[in-house]
Amino acid sequence: MSQQLTREEHLAAIKKADREYYELDDPTLADEEYDALRREYIDKYGVEDLNYVPGSAAGDFDKFNHPNPVTSLSKWTKGVDSEDDLAKKVEELWPVIMQPKFDGLTVVAYPNADGSCRFVTRGLGGRIGEVLPNFISKYEGKGVNNSGFAIRGEVYITPENFAKMNDVLTAEGNEPMKNMRNAAAGILRRKERSPFVDYLSYVCYEIPGEDITPLAAREIISRETAFTATDMVQLKAPETALAEIEAYYENLKTENAVPIDGIVIKSGQENSLEKFGFTAHHPRNGFAYKALSEKFVTVVRDVIWQMGRRKATPVAIVDPVEIDGATVTRASLHNAAMIKELGLTIGATVEIHKANEIIPQITRVLEPGTEEITLAVCPSCGEPLEEVNGQQFCNNPVCDERIAQDIAFVGGKDVLNIDGLSIETARKMVAYWKENHPEERPAYTIMFAFTKDMLMDLEGFAEKSAEKLYGGIQAASRNVELPRFIKALCLPGIGTDVGKILADEFGSLDNVLQKLAEEPSPQEMLQEINGIGPKTAEVVSSAEFSLAVKNLQQYVSIAAYEKQEVPTGDFAGKIFVLTGKMAQPRSYYVELIEKAGGKEGKSVSGKTDYLVIQDVNSTSSKAVKAREMGTKLISPEELVKLLS
Structure with a gap:
């Protein structure tokens, strides 16, 4: 759908879907279609425009930086993932507890000195949430959270209260709400206090940032807060884990007392976070079990090929099928290898379901179709595609769509940040150039050669819009930061991170090129730099890199690069681990540490310099380990004196 939208229309469609979902409780898009709409927007324009928590209060609530990211769990899905893999995970994490995975709105309760709380949504990526102005009445006073810890929980509405609320709405002549999860989120995300806020429930299950067992966290929540702690059940044996998990899940679904969408599996080992660590997105000391979602049957009528940058x-x-109250007409196929594996043909009757996909996924063919699905050539330029690991790539440098995608990429917020340079405009620029300059081989750098008059000739452009885009392109091409310039080369695997590494190492692009020319083994030289791997070294040392630099420098000037200074002082680079109850919010101490050039550590290790703990004589596992490691133990008050 978003392929036909301008940037403004695309963003408006996302915000419209947000309002339908959170405010009106009447979504017109399936979850997967909404996720696809957001994903496509981020791919084209970056994430900045979507840096808000959806809902009626977006942009109006106070922002809050979570001192410890509110991470999600990786998922194991029944019928999709290997049962052997689940057994292996459970055995590795053993002993293991399980608890319900509530289908609601994640909220973290940050305590104030008097035990009252700021209630904060998880927010974008679990890092920047929003402070809710209203919460459930019984949790809004003093002494609600005396633990000194942030407490993570889930807000939901029970089926009983959902029905009760809808009875009230109907009696008042209003439309009843259709979805329990949407209702809970919508009630809290209002500027004014909802009359139904006390219909909600809040159940807590975790202390973010603390490396303690689930049972220890439950004990703290039960003993030192007014919150309800979630139920936990310990698995009996690794070999019977799947059967126990499924029985627990089915029992909860049958009871239907609370909305759930899976089961959380967590290690009961001491210091499990330290032992198992993190991936880029998830902690490794637990995962979520997801039952196979409901299956739907439809017919494949066509397969279209969408061309990206490569x-x-x-x-x-597919034939329209109703999923979660929305009409779905597309299903994911991932790549040509999946088509072959499924034996998929046009006209086939297929089974689709949702399983960690941004749109529904075809899982198997029920009845074969009549027409083969083939793709030997690029859907844009007609040139043969190269297959690499089941993926199809266009290697034609003058492919219209490739050039347009590169133009839109360079105009994106993370590169040159040219307002109004959407993929639709980029396609118009390529078509115009080919028609008016047939003798010249086009490249993405044609974007810098467009004049205001040329832009006015594009469909949909008037004088003001052409002038604005022209001015934006000209301004963006001057004094470009070196890491962004390197990203704008549009070379595979070369992004801002690589650009910063090269800039920090060499100081200027001229120095990079000179060093590459002088070195007898430039690839080996590059691989000695931290963060540069073999593939990146191969690209940077290639003639293609030098040519791309030369071509882009004709249009884009580079600002003098100033390497970011590493903080100096007694505490620069020192690692502080904070644990336990403290007089001030954790963020207060983290800010002091970072201002002094230090870093917050997540767990005690040989690299930890200080363990900040209220009782320096504590016999907790962290304190004992810190002493064994030779780490200095200091109180929060000592930390303040030390860094002030």
């Missing part, structure tokens, strides 16, 4: 991706067009 890769062609297939999407199945």
Whole structure:
């Protein structure tokens, strides 16, 4: 759908879907279609425009930086993932507890000195949430959270209260709400206090940032807060884990007392976070079990190929099917290898379901179709595609869509940040150039050669819009930061991170090129730099890199690079681990540490310099380990004196 939208229309469609979901409780898009809409927007324009928590209060509530990211769990899905893999995970994490995975709104309760709380949504990526102005009445006073810890929980509405609320709405002549999860989120995300806020429930299950067992966290929540702690059940044996998990899940679903969408599996080992660590997105000391979602049957009518910057991706067009109250007409196929594996053909009757996909996924063919699905050539330029690991890539440098995608990429917020340079405009620029300059081989750098008059000739552009885009392109091409310039080369695997590494190492692009020319083994030299791997070294040392630099420098000037200074002082680079109850919010101490050039550590290790703990004579596992490691133990008050 978003392929036909301008940037403004695309963003408006996302915000419209947000309002339908959170405010009106009447979504017109399936979850997967909404996720796809957001994902496509981020791919084209970056995440900045979407840096808000959806809902009626977006942009109006106070922002809050979570001192410890509110992470999600990785998922194991029944019928999709290997049962052997689940057994292996459970055995590794043993002993293991399980608890319900509530289907609601994640909220973290941050305590104030008097035990009252700021209630904060999880927010974007679990890092920046919003402070809710209203919460459930019984949790709004003093002494609600005397633990000194942030407490994570889930807000939901029970089926009983959901029905009760809808009875009230109907009696008042209003439309009843259709979805319990949407209702809970919508009630809290209002500027004014909802009359139904006390219909909500809040159940807590975790202390973010603290490396303690689930049972220890439950004990703290039960003993030192007014919150309800979630139920926990310990598994009996690794070999019977799946059967126990499924029985627990089915029992909870049958009771239907609270909305759940899976089961959380957590290690009961001491210091499990330290032992198992993190991936880029999830902690490794637990995961979520998801039952296979409901299956739906439909017919594949066509397969379209969407061309990105390099890769062609297939999407199945299917007969409309209702999923979660929305009409779905597309299903994910990922790549040509998946088409072959499924034995998929046009006209096939297929089974689709939702399983960690941004749009529904075809899982198997029930009845074969009549027409083969083939893709030997690029859907844009008609040139043969190269297959690499089941993926199809266009290697034609003058492919219209490749050039347009690169123009939109360079105009994105994370590169040159040119307002109004959407993929639709980029396509118009390529078409105009080919028509008016047939003798010249086009490249993405044609974007810098467009004049205001040329832009006015594009469909949909008037004098003001052409002038604005022209001015934006000209301004963005002057004094560009070196890491962004390197990203704007549009070379595979070369992004801002690589650009910063090269800038920090060499100081200027001239120095990079000179060093590459002088070195007898430039790839080996580059791989000695922290963060540069073999593939990146191969690209940077290639003639393609030098040529791309030369071509872009004709249009874009580079600002003098100033390497960011590393903080100096007695505490620069020192690692502080904070644990236990403290007089001030954790963020207060983290800010002091970072201002002094230090870093907050998540767990005690040989690299930890200070363990900040209220009782320096504590016999807790962290304190004992810190002493064994030779780490200095200091109180929060000593930390303040030390860094002030």
